[in-house]
Structures are given as structure tokens and as C-alpha cells.
Amino acid sequence: xxxxxxxxxxxxxxxxxxxxxxxxxxxxxxxxxxxxxxxxxxxxxxxxxxxxxxxxxxxxxxxxxxxxxxxxxxxxxxxxxxxxxxxxxxxxxxxxxxxxxxxxxxxxxxxxxxxxxxxxxxxxxxxxxxxxxxxxxxxxxxxxxxxxxxxxxxxxxxxxxxxxxxxxx
DNA sequence: GTCACGATTTGT
DNA sequence: CAAATCGTGACG
Numbered sequence: 001x002x003x004x005x006x007x008x009x010x011x012x013x014x015x016x017x018x019x020x021x022x023x024x025x026x027x028x029x030x031x032x033x034x035x036x037x038x039x040x041x042x043x044x045x046x047x048x049x050x051x052x053x054x055x056x057x058x059x060x061x062x063x064x065x066x067x068x069x070x071x072x073x074x075x076x077x078x079x080x081x082x083x084x085x086x087x088x089x090x091x092x093x094x095x096x097x098x099x100x101x102x103x104x105x106x107x108x109x110x111x112x113x114x115x116x117x118x119x120x121x122x123x124x125x126x127x128x129x130x131x132x133x134x135x136x137x138x139x140x141x142x143x144x145x146x147x148x149x150x151x152x153x154x155x156x157x158x159x160x161x162x163x164x165x166x167x168x169x
Numbered sequence: 170g171t172c173a174c175g176a177t178t179t180g181t
Numbered sequence: 182c183a184a185a186t187c188g189t190g191a192c193g
Contacts, residue, residue, distance in 0.1 A: 077188075
């Protein structure tokens with residue numbers, strides 16, 4: 001039985017809700033599939049760690065665009081990170097995918113393993129080669145909430161969500 | 170045009 | 182703990 005693609009309405013919601021609900025869903029890139037295990041929310045206003053904190057720029061254009069699209073950026077001269085655009089069009093907000101089951105833990109490692117590159121920046125997650133499918137089963141793991149990793153500004157915000165084996169972290 | 174820096178990873 | 186490595190955005 002084929003998994004259903006998450007509808008646009010799933011993404012057109014507050015970023016934190018989208019982040020939390022992405023856990024356990026299945027990320028698919030050209031046939032490669034894995035459950036999303038760890039994410040972080042990056043908000044529009046009041047979140048100094050977000051790329052969109054300084055407003056609309058060529059780079060952040062997709063963050064202000066319609067929800068359900070991919071935001072892929074290049075960092076540290078060598079890594080690509082995958083984000084999912086949330087919130088209605090006109091409002092910034094996205095969810096960084098930090099770990100995918102079977103493909104790697106760490107935003108830079110999983111994109112390399114799954115073949116996700118800059119060419120997918122702006123791609124529609126409903127119709128493109130990169131999609132997110134609704135998991136067929138309810139979560140069996142506990143959701144852990146912590147501060148985000150590797151940021152300086154707005155470091156106190158509890159915007160990291162992860163499915164953890166008991167005892168980790 | 171110039172420059173400092175970063176939502177990371179890997180090796181010492 | 183430090184290197185690798187380069188696009189972006191701020192400033193002039």
C-alpha cells in the first residue's frame with residue numbers, strides 16, 4: 001500500500017506544529033525513504049537564529065513563499081541542509097531536518113546520503129522528486145524537546161524535537 | 170569590492 | 182579543540 005503525500009494544509013500551519021508533526025513521517029527522495037527522527041523549528045519574527053530574521057533577501061525568498069516547499073542552503077563551504085517551508089505564504093518559517101532513519105544523523109550527513117542538493121531548493125514537496133509521506137503508523141517513541149544545536153542567537157528557545165531511544169541525550 | 174561568519178562534520 | 186571551505190549579507 002502506497003503512503004499518501006502530506007497535503008499543502010499540513011505545512012500551512014504554525015512552524016512549531018509542523019515541526020512536531022513531521023516526526024515519524026517518511027521523507028522520500030528519488031525512491032530513498034526514511035522516517036524523520038529529529039527536526040528543529042526556525043521562526044519568522046523573534047527568532048534571531050533564523051535566516052529569515054533579517055527579512056526578505058535573495059537567499060530567504062523561499063522562506064516567505066508558499067508552504068510545502070524545500071529550502072536547501074549551503075553552509076560552511078561544504079554542507080547542504082534541508083528545511084521544509086511552513087506557515088502561509090508571506091510569513092516566514094521552516095523546519096530543519098536533522099536526522100532521517102537509515103540515512104544519517106546530522107543535517108549535512110543525511111542530505112549527502114540521500115542525494116539532496118541545492119538543485120532542490122524551492123522544490124515543491126507535493127509534486128517534485130522530494131516528498132514527505134504520511135506515516136502509516138502512530139508514533140511509538142517519546143518526543144524529546146530541547147534547545148537547538150549549533151546556534152548562538154536565540155539559543156534559549158526550546159525548538160528542537162526528536163524521537164529518542166530511551167536514555168539518549 | 171572587501172570581509173567576517175555560519176542551522177556542520179571530521180580528524181587531531 | 183581546530184581545520185576545511187565558500188556563499189551570503191553588511192558595509193562603504
